[in-house]
Amino acid sequence: MPTPETTATRHDQHGRYAQVHSVADIHRNLAIVQARIQAACIRVGRDPAQVRLLPVSKTQPDAVVRLAYAAGLRMLGENKPQEALRKWEASQDLSGLHWSVIGHLQTNKAKLVARCAAEFQALDSLRVAEALERRLQAEGRALDVLVQVNTSGEASKYGLEPADVPAFMQALPAFSALRVRGLMTLAMFSSEAERVRQCFIRLRTLREQLRQSVPDGIALDELSMGMSGDFEIAIEEGASVVRVGQALFGARAVPDSHYWPGEAPAHA
Ligand SMILES: *Cc1c(COP(=O)(O)O)cnc(C)c1O
Numbered sequence: 001m002p003t004p005e006t007t008a009t010r011h012d013q014h015g016r017y018a019q020v021h022s023v024a025d026i027h028r029n030l031a032i033v034q035a036r037i038q039a040a041c042i043r044v045g046r047d048p049a050q051v052r053l054l055p056v057s058k059t060q061p062d063a064v065v066r067l068a069y070a071a072g073l074r075m076l077g078e079n080k081p082q083e084a085l086r087k088w089e090a091s092q093d094l095s096g097l098h099w100s101v102i103g104h105l106q107t108n109k110a111k112l113v114a115r116c117a118a119e120f121q122a123l124d125s126l127r128v129a130e131a132l133e134r135r136l137q138a139e140g141r142a143l144d145v146l147v148q149v150n151t152s153g154e155a156s157k158y159g160l161e162p163a164d165v166p167a168f169m170q171a172l173p174a175f176s177a178l179r180v181r182g183l184m185t186l187a188m189f190s191s192e193a194e195r196v197r198q199c200f201i202r203l204r205t206l207r208e209q210l211r212q213s214v215p216d217g218i219a220l221d222e223l224s225m226g227m228s229g230d231f232e233i234a235i236e237e238g239a240s241v242v243r244v245g246q247a248l249f250g251a252r253a254v255p256d257s258h259y260w261p262g263e264a265p266a267h268a
Contacts, residue, residue, distance in 0.1 A: 004043050004236040008193050010247075011229040019250035020064060026071040029248045037242070040235035051235055054100055054224070056245030058083060059252040062090050068249070069094045075119070077243050079103030081112040088116035102184070102224075102243055104148075104158040107131040114139050121146040121184040121224050121243075124159050126168070129175050136177035145178045146224050149206060151199040152188035159185060162206050166213055173215045182222025182240070183207055187230055196230050200237035 020026050033053065041048045056077040057065055065087055068076060075098040078084035084101050091097055098118035105113060105120070105128050113120055114135030123129060123145045136143055147168065150159035160168055165183075172180050183206065187199035207220050214220060224241035226234025231242040246252065 004233075007040070007043070007232050007236060009191055009196055009230045009233065011189065011191050014229055014246070015251045017228070017246040017251045020067060020248075023067050023070045026067055026073075026248065030071065033244055033247050036232055037235060040232040044236045046235065050240060052241045054102075054241055054243045055248050056102065056227070056243050057087070057249060058245060059254045060249050062087065064249055065091055066094070069097055074098060075100055077102045077121075077245070081105060081109040085112040085116045111135045114141070114143065117143060119144040119146075122148040122158065123178070124148045126171055129172065129178060133175040133177050142177045142179055144181050146182050146184040146222055147180065148184045149203055151185045151202040154188060157186055162202060165206060166210060169210060169214050169218055173217050180218045182220050182224065184222075184224035186227075187225065187234070189229075193233060197233050197237060200225050200234050200239070204238045
């Protein structure tokens with residue numbers, strides 16, 4: 001049986017996944033991804049039911065959103081608030097479809113997230129927490145949020161430094177419309193599995209440390225980590241949510257540097 005020590009990244013597939021044209025294409029990709037999730041769970045003795053697959057539809061056209069819905073998917077991830085709002089508006093007839101915003105938010109876009117998102121995974125400043133709280137109060141609703149942590153030490157990555165997270169958590173109960181559910185990270189984009197794994201270990205270790213000190217009402221159950229190229233390693237290290245785009249919906253035409261400033265367009 002393969003052991004976690006041998007699990008590799010799949011960054012070599014980056015940009016090579018085939019476009020989807022039908023519900024059957026999405027069902028096939030879902031089956032492949034779910035089998036990979038299951039295999040990773042088995043390697044470390046986890047129950048696959050504890051891992052939520054968040055399909056990421058960024059850059060994909062509305063037609064693909066509709067195929068995803070027809071394939072049974074009911075929550076989709078978007079990196080940019082404007083794109084999330086636009087797709088939310090365009091899919092009002094798809095009942096029960098929810099949106100998760102997984103990318104960095106500027107305070108002047110908080111209104112968009114407060115309007116259309118069921119979940120926000122990239123909380124990384126008190127200014128954004130304040131802006132979201134104000135907009136959510138105005139909308140009369142609450143939002144599930146994850147705190148984004150920079151576990152790779154790369155200046156280009158968003159997220160709080162691990163050392164700053166404990167104090168940040170102490171401030172969050174003041175925002176009653178934010179339901180804190182856990183932590184999120186983007187690992188280093190490297191073909192060296194061990195360096196990627198260290199990022200995930202860092203997030204899980206931080207969660208264990210925080211458990212000693214988090215205020216009442218702050219939950220830390222969610223660890224959102226792993227994407228098409230590295231979700232199996234993330235699951236081996238405890239991910240409860242994996243955010244998977246390309247492996248489900250095909251390669252994106254837009255280079256990743258558009259979403260992750262500073263990221264090189266071609267990856268190792
Ligand atoms: C695009 C994106 C993903 C998914 O990446 P894939 O390589 O398409 O699986 C995951 N997380 C975030 C924050 C993203 O922006």
